[in-house]
Amino acid sequence: MLVRVKTRSDPKTSEITPERVYRSRREIMALGASSLALAGLDAFALSEDWLKRRGFGDGPAFQGQDPGEAVTPFEHASAYNNFYEFGTDKGDPARYAGEMTVDPWSVEVTGEVAKPGTIAIEDLLANVDLEERIYRLRCVEAWSMVIPWIGFPVKRVLDRFEPAASAKYVEFTTLHRPEEMRGQRDFFSSIDWPYVEGLRLDEANHPLAIFAVGMYGRVLPNQNGAPLRLVVPWKYGFKSIKSIVRIRLMRRQPRTTWNVMAPYEYGFYANVNPEVDHPRWSQKTERRLPSSFFSPNRIETRMFNGYDEEVAPLYAGMNLRRKY
Ligand SMILES: Nc1nc2c(c(=O)[nH]1)N[C@H]1C(S)=C(S)[C@@H](COP(=O)(O)O)O[C@H]1N2
Ligand SMILES: [Mo]
Numbered sequence: 348m349l350v351r352v353k354t355r356s357d358p359k360t361s362e363i364t365p366e367r368v369y370r371s372r373r374e375i376m377a378l379g380a381s382s383l384a385l386a387g388l389d390a391f392a393l394s395e396d397w398l399k400r401r402g403f404g405d406g407p408a409f410q411g412q413d414p415g416e417a418v419t420p421f422e423h424a425s426a427y428n429n430f431y432e433f434g435t436d437k438g439d440p441a442r443y444a445g446e447m448t449v450d451p452w453s454v455e456v457t458g459e460v461a462k463p464g465t466i467a468i469e470d471l472l473a474n475v476d477l478e479e480r481i482y483r484l485r486c487v488e489a490w491s492m493v494i495p496w497i498g499f500p501v502k503r504v505l506d507r508f509e510p511a512a513s514a515k516y517v518e519f520t521t522l523h524r525p526e527e528m529r530g531q532r533d534f535f536s537s538i539d540w541p542y543v544e545g546l547r548l549d550e551a552n553h554p555l556a557i558f559a560v561g562m563y564g565r566v567l568p569n570q571n572g573a574p575l576r577l578v579v580p581w582k583y584g585f586k587s588i589k590s591i592v593r594i595r596l597m598r599r600q601p602r603t604t605w606n607v608m609a610p611y612e613y614g615f616y617a618n619v620n621p622e623v624d625h626p627r628w629s630q631k632t633e634r635r636l637p638s639s640f641f642s643p644n645r646i647e648t649r650m651f652n653g654y655d656e657e658v659a660p661l662y663a664g665m666n667l668r669r670k671y
Contacts, residue, residue, distance in 0.1 A: 392450055392469040393566050393574045401477050403497055403564050416635075418481065419492035421563045423637050428570045429486065430589055431538055432521065432528040439530070440570035447527045447590070449574045458518075458595040461509035468574055472560065475499040479564075480557060482580035484587070485619045485652045490634045496578055497561030502552045510548065510596050517551045518601035519544050519577055520593040538604060544588035545601035545615070546579065547661075555580055555657055558591075581654040583617040614671035618662070619652035623671045 430440035433447075452468040477497050485491045505517065523541035525531040531540045550556060559578045560567060567573040572589025579586050585605050595601070605613035612626055621631045630648055638644040651658050662670075 392452070392467075393472075393560060395566060398477075398497070398561055398564075398566055403477060403479070403561060416483070416493050418495055419636055424492055424494050424562065425568045425570060427636060429488075429584065430530075430570055430572070431536070432530045432540070432542065432590075433570070434530050434533075441568075443529055444569035444573075446529070447522070447524070447569050447573075449569060449590070452574050452592075454575065454591060455593045456504075456508045456595075457593065458597050459511040459514035460596050461511060463508065471504065471575075475503050477560070478557075480555075480578075480580075482555075482578060483652050484578075484580065484584055485633060485648065487583040487585055487613065487617070487625065487630075489628060489630065489632070489648075490636055490638070491646075491648075492636050495563055496557065496559040497564070498557040498559035498578065500554055501556045501558055501577070502554070504558060504594070505548075505551060505596070508594075508596075513598050514596035515548055516597045516600050517546050517548055518593075518595040518597055518603075519546075519588045519591050520595070521588055522590045522592045537608065539607070542588060542604050543601065544577065544586055545597075545603045546586070547600075548596070550579070550661055553658060553661065555654060581618060581651040581658045583613075583619060585613065586617050616662075616667070616670050618658075618667065618671075619648060620650060620667060620671065621648040622650075623668055 426441045427437045428440035429437070430444060433440045433443040453465050454468065454471060455463075455465045457463045477499055479495055479497055481493060481495045483491060484494050501517075521542040522528070523531065525540075530536060530538075546556070557578050559572070559576050560574060562568075562571060567576065569590075572587075572591075575591050576589040577587050577591065600615060603615060605617075606615050619630075624630050632645050633648045635644045635646050649655070
């Protein structure tokens with residue numbers, strides 16, 4: 348399928364309009380179903396069928412690292428969300444994220460890399476082995492869930508573009524498409540779109556940091572960040588940026604959305620830490636969802652969200668009260 352091979356003459360992402368990407372997909376489809384089947388391609392890149400062929404898709408398999416805690420029911424994980432691009436109410440993402448087009452989708456990798464480029468998501472995923480990882484997700488708002496993700500280490504993707512020795516940080520950017528994301532059209536929104544997050548390169552390369560393409564044995568629902576989102580389980584949930592379209596390797600620490608908006612409340616590191624309170628509330632405990640007024644299900648928050656054995660070496664010698 349030569350149409351998929353990237354060449355030096357390919358346009359820069361800045362030149363690719365959504366219509367143009369759409370048209371090239373239509374041209375691929377015009378080749379007909381038989382040639383698609385021969386090439387082993389789906390008309391829709393990240394389908395349930397595609398997941399099945401990768402060994403997933405028949406409901407939760409739970410083959411990953413099991414935290415030994417009850418998995419949050421899918422109905423909660425897919426209905427109680429933070430995705431401000433679709434509104435600030437917890438139910439807004441499930442209500443409105445269906446308005447986002449996730450196919451076709453491509454990701455631009457740029458900055459301090461030997462091989463910058465824009466890659467279609469199906470090509471990005473072509474050679475990666477998917478794994479299930481059952482992780483705790485701790486929101487800075489003091490609620491938490493346990494979610495079985497399907498994904499692969501972030502490092503798998505970064506290495507492919509050959510980060511330069513000068514690369515020390517990674518910046519991730521969410522789709523900016525106000526016509527499909529009503530929160531981005533909201534006149535009263537205080538967020539400077541698009542949503543941006545970032546990690547130190549050694550954090551991004553840590554084996555626990557993954558890109559997720561699915562959860563609960565299915566492809567990611569749009570409200571959970573389809574088709575590709577970051578999951579960094581030892582940090583507050585806002586670091587786990589959704590619906591990523593751009594990855595930039597950088598020399599300096601990137602400016603990230605919440606950190607720029609309220610630096611005293613949201614640090615760049617944002618490691619889960621029960622000893623460092625948010626200025627307006629304690630971080631010592633959390634509500635494990637599902638929870639209700641009558642059974643609040645309040646549990647103690649753990650250092651690095653319980654992943655301290657794995658990730659503490661990343662922060663050896665750092666003052667985590669100052670670098671919160
Ligand atoms: N682009 C984008 N990514 C985002 C957010 C957002 O508003 N926009 N919210 C973050 C926050 S605060 C949390 S807690 C998690 C929630 O992920 P979930 O809805 O899959 O549980 O997504 C994070 N990623
Ligand atoms: Mo969050």
